[in-house]
Each structure stands twice: as structure tokens, then as C-alpha cells.
Amino acid sequence: MTETRVERKERTRRAILDAALHLCEDSSLVALSLRQVAKEVGIVPTAFYRHFESIEALGLALVDESFVSLRAMLRDVRRGEGAAGGFADIVDSSVSILVEHVHQQRQHFRFIARERAAGPPSVREAIRHEIELCERELATDLARLPGTEEWSSDDLRVLSNLIVTAMVATAEAILINARRPDVEKQLAENARTQLRMVLIGALQWRSKP
Amino acid sequence: MTETRVERKERTRRAILDAALHLCEDSSLVALSLRQVAKEVGIVPTAFYRHFESIEALGLALVDESFVSLRAMLRDVRRGEGAAGGFADIVDSSVSILVEHVHQQRQHFRFIARERAAGPPSVREAIRHEIELCERELATDLARLPGTEEWSSDDLRVLSNLIVTAMVATAEAILINARRPDVEKQLAENARTQLRMVLIGALQWRSKP
DNA sequence: TGCTTCGGTGAACGACTGTGCACTATCAGG
DNA sequence: CCTGATAGTGCACAGTCGTTCACCGAAGCA
Structure with a gap:
């Protein structure tokens, strides 16, 4: 095993932040959907909630x-x-x-x-x-x-x-x-x-x- | 008859502009839907297109x-x-x-x-x-x-x-x-x-x- | 008076939205 | 080694979204 569990979680969290940042380059947070972010990260929409309560x-x-x-x-x-x-x-x-x-x-x-x-x-x-x-x-x-x-x-x-x-x-x-x-x-x-x-x-x- | 046809059209157009302006008070244009505007104005969504091509x-x-x-x-x-x-x-x-x-x-x-x-x-x-x-x-x-x-x-x-x-x-x-x-x-x-x-x-x- | 123009209607479509719930697979600790 | 915690899955739901189409009724022009 190369990664501990908290490391994996942190990595996904970072991926979410990066994806949101990337999607925000030509739009705004209010026009950003949870599903877009999830798709960009490569996780299922509901998994988003494991890291953030909301957009x-x-x-x-x-x-x-x-x-x-x-x-x-x-x-x-x-x-x-x-x-x-x-x-x-x-x-x-x-x-x-x-x-x-x-x-x-x-x-x-x-x-x-x-x-x-x-x-x-x-x-x-x-x-x-x-x-x-x-x-x-x-x-x-x-x-x-x-x-x-x-x-x-x-x-x-x-x-x-x-x-x-x-x-x-x-x-x-x-x-x-x-x-x-x-x-x-x-x-x-x-x-x-x-x-x-x-x-x-x-x-x-x-x-x- | 109290209103000519172009007057009615202009009145609806104004109502759309006002509705959009009102809805934009606490959100942004990119988070504004055609249907919201139509509902606010009191017309059916498709009627919006008679006045504007898009949001x-x-x-x-x-x-x-x-x-x-x-x-x-x-x-x-x-x-x-x-x-x-x-x-x-x-x-x-x-x-x-x-x-x-x-x-x-x-x-x-x-x-x-x-x-x-x-x-x-x-x-x-x-x-x-x-x-x-x-x-x-x-x-x-x-x-x-x-x-x-x-x-x-x-x-x-x-x-x-x-x-x-x-x-x-x-x-x-x-x-x-x-x-x-x-x-x-x-x-x-x-x-x-x-x-x-x-x-x-x-x-x-x-x-x- | 009759015909045309056109603002507005209403139903329907396919796609996308947030969120709930039951589930699985895997890692961490006793 | 086993057990509990948990990141991530998959399905389902009820809404909302933009856009299409055929249609209506009244205003305006001939």
C-alpha cells in the first residue's frame, strides 16, 4: 500500500477543489453544479457530500x-x-x-x-x-x-x-x-x-x- | 381599445427587463433561467422568445x-x-x-x-x-x-x-x-x-x- | 369584411439538477 | 484476525431546465 486512508481522502478533496477552481475559470460558483464537479473529479455525485456539505x-x-x-x-x-x-x-x-x-x-x-x-x-x-x-x-x-x-x-x-x-x-x-x-x-x-x-x-x- | 399592439409588446418587453433586473438583485445572470423570468413576468416560457433570442x-x-x-x-x-x-x-x-x-x-x-x-x-x-x-x-x-x-x-x-x-x-x-x-x-x-x-x-x- | 400578422398558449421532449437510501469494498484499530 | 468505520457506488425520485411544435385569438391592414 502506498497511501494511507487520510491521504486518499485528502487527495480526493484536493481533486474536488481543483476541479471547482478549473470549472470556475469561465463561469461563477453560483452557476456550478455538484454533478459537474463530481464528473470532473471522476466520482459519483453523492460522494461529493463526503467532503463538503454543499457547493x-x-x-x-x-x-x-x-x-x-x-x-x-x-x-x-x-x-x-x-x-x-x-x-x-x-x-x-x-x-x-x-x-x-x-x-x-x-x-x-x-x-x-x-x-x-x-x-x-x-x-x-x-x-x-x-x-x-x-x-x-x-x-x-x-x-x-x-x-x-x-x-x-x-x-x-x-x-x-x-x-x-x-x-x-x-x-x-x-x-x-x-x-x-x-x-x-x-x-x-x-x-x-x-x-x-x-x-x-x-x-x-x-x-x- | 386603450393600447395599440406595439405598445403591448413594448410593455411586455419592459416587464421582462424589470423581472430580470429584479431577479438579478441577489444572483447573477448566469444563474438566471428563462423560466424564472417568464414566471415572474406572468407569461409562458416560450413567449420569452418573442422578445429576446436568449438570456x-x-x-x-x-x-x-x-x-x-x-x-x-x-x-x-x-x-x-x-x-x-x-x-x-x-x-x-x-x-x-x-x-x-x-x-x-x-x-x-x-x-x-x-x-x-x-x-x-x-x-x-x-x-x-x-x-x-x-x-x-x-x-x-x-x-x-x-x-x-x-x-x-x-x-x-x-x-x-x-x-x-x-x-x-x-x-x-x-x-x-x-x-x-x-x-x-x-x-x-x-x-x-x-x-x-x-x-x-x-x-x-x-x-x- | 376578410385575410394576414404575431404575441401568447400548452403540451411534450430529453437532458440535467440536488438529494435520499441501501449497498460494497477496503483500510485502521482492538 | 476480526470488526467497525467510511470513501465511494448505483439507483431512484421529483424538479427544473431550454427548446420544439401546433395552435389560438385578437389587432391591423386591404
Whole structure:
């Protein structure tokens, strides 16, 4: 025997997650049927229930998994910030890392981008919550940057929200234009310009007392 | 007789559009069935075909209709800009108009926000195209603002994209928090702050030669 | 007035949906 | 080694789905 029982179960679970991720590439979770997933995995429909209570539960598992990818990206971005010299370097490396991760975890980013707006309510809620956490983290990062010493925490959150929104939009645009390296290069350059514009504005900003 | 034949037909068509819009409030077009719509309207499923070739065609019609609402908003924004005094006034009035229109045309904005990411490919494409047109228009508006005389057209587009992205995100957030006036007020204030930050950055910006 | 056009009807089809239940085969632990 | 747990099977059920077809009745034009 080469596999223990829990290993086999985990393998099937993974196969289900992968199948769902694959089927979600050009549709949404709400238009996904249990039977499609089962057929893709190569199991009988009822066996699905051995692993997930419903498609919605599957979706929540995919949210968790996808945000592992996203957080890995944020870790890389932070490491880049530590190594980089000035603002320009931070912007350049951060966008490069974004582009790279979107490529490597295309399915996860696509899933988040789509289900954020279209998934079952609980999935939407979960994604919204995770993104809010990311914004909060970014806000504390921004607080450490020179020039933001006197900012109110509200303003930090607002700036953080703007940056996250712009980067999410960039990721979506990259996903739409996958397999078009020229367009993608332009999108990355645009994202860098946007970040620079925002940071220039931020450096001039003074919070109201 | 109170109604001519074309009037009756148009009335049914409207009823179908309204029913679809209503059913799309908490689901997506791809999870919408022809029979649901027909039942909601009060006609037999096959009668649907007298008005639309498919659900997808219905979606494209809804895109057209929704962007009529959105363009009406942009017209109001431009009128506000003409009347307003300085940058601060423009920002304040623009965001107010956004909030107001999102309320008045809740279903249309919700539809765009959702199907933009989750709709059938042709619907996504149509929405993407319309938003791009809006960005283009905003770019020409920005070109008329004092301080952007020396900007490259690329930079104008990039700034326009950033602003549109931020405003779309604001509209989505308002839709999520509908019926919570306190949250909504905060969101509007955040949007104003973001616009001010961006404009401050833009005023300092100099395009590369 | 008579004929045509056409929005809407109703039955029928084959395919697909989620879910329940009884079953089997196999691995893990006593 | 035997026994209980359990991942996966197979069948069945009642719905819903999109689409077809022949048909109806009233509006509109001649």
C-alpha cells in the first residue's frame, strides 16, 4: 500500500477543489453544479457530500485557499519594501510581485475577483472580510512610512483602501488580458504610475486635526 | 381599445427587463433561467422568445439600459463641475451625485457591478467596453482642468482609470451597505478624501517627456 | 369584411439538477 | 484476525431546465 486512508481522502478533496477552481475559470460558483464537479473529479455525485456539505461550503474553502495565495503575495511585497531603497523602488518591486503572483496563482485570483461580486452571499462576505483585513494590514504598513507620522488612522485606512482597490483592479485587468504580454506590460506600467501619483498626493497630505 | 399592439409588446418587453433586473438583485445572470423570468413576468416560457433570442441577449439589453443610467449620472457630474468653484467643490458635488444616482438606479448599478465580473463573456465584454468609453470621456474632461496642460495623453488615461476604478469601488460599497445611512455617509466621505488625495498628487505630477 | 400578422398558449421532449437510501469494498484499530 | 468505520457506488425520485411544435385569438391592414 502506498497511501494511507487520510491521504486518499485528502487527495480526493484536493481533486474536488481543483476541479471547482478549473470549472470556475469561465463561469461563477453560483452557476456550478455538484454533478459537474463530481464528473470532473471522476466520482459519483453523492460522494461529493463526503467532503463538503454543499457547493457553498466548497466556495468558502476556496476562499480560504485563495487568500493563502494572496497573503503569500503580500509577504513578498513586504520583503521587497524592506530591501528597496526609496518610494520608486517600492512601487516598482510591488507591482512586479503583483504581476508575478497573479500569473502563478491565476485561478485563485480569478476566483476571488469573480466571486467577490457574484458568489453566494456568504462567499461574498468572506472575501469582503479578507480584503478588509488586507487593507488594515496595509494601513499599519503605511503608518511606518516616513511622512505619515501625523496622519489620522481614518486617513490611513482611506489611503490603504484606495491602493488596494487600484491593485485589485490591476489584477483583474491582467487576468482579462492573460496571454497578451504587451498589454500586460502596459497595465503594469500604468499601475506603477497610479501608485506614484497616489503616493505623491499622500506625501502632500495633512490630516485634519 | 386603450393600447395599440406595439405598445403591448413594448410593455411586455419592459416587464421582462424589470423581472430580470429584479431577479438579478441577489444572483447573477448566469444563474438566471428563462423560466424564472417568464414566471415572474406572468407569461409562458416560450413567449420569452418573442422578445429576446436568449438570456444573453437579454443581458446585453440590460447593459445598454444600465449605461443609459450611468451616462445620465456623468452628465449631472459634468453640470456640477461647470457650476462649482474650485477643486474641493467639484469633488464634493461629484461624490454627492454619485451617491444619489446609485440610490435612484440601484438595480442598474448592481447589475453592472455584478455582471462586469460574472456575466456571460459577451456581457462582460460589453460592460468593459462601456466603462472604457467613460474613462476616455473623463480623460478629455481632465485635460481641460488647469494644471494638466503638459500631461501626456497616456497619463491622462491612467489618472482617469484610477478615478473611475475608485468611484466604481465606492458605488459597489454603497450598494453592499444599502439601508445603512451612517455607513454610507462614511463611504461618501472616504470617496471624497480619496479624490482629493488623487487630485493633490495629480497637481504635482509632471509627465515624462 | 376578410385575410394576414404575431404575441401568447400548452403540451411534450430529453437532458440535467440536488438529494435520499441501501449497498460494497477496503483500510485502521482492538 | 476480526470488526467497525467510511470513501465511494448505483439507483431512484421529483424538479427544473431550454427548446420544439401546433395552435389560438385578437389587432391591423386591404
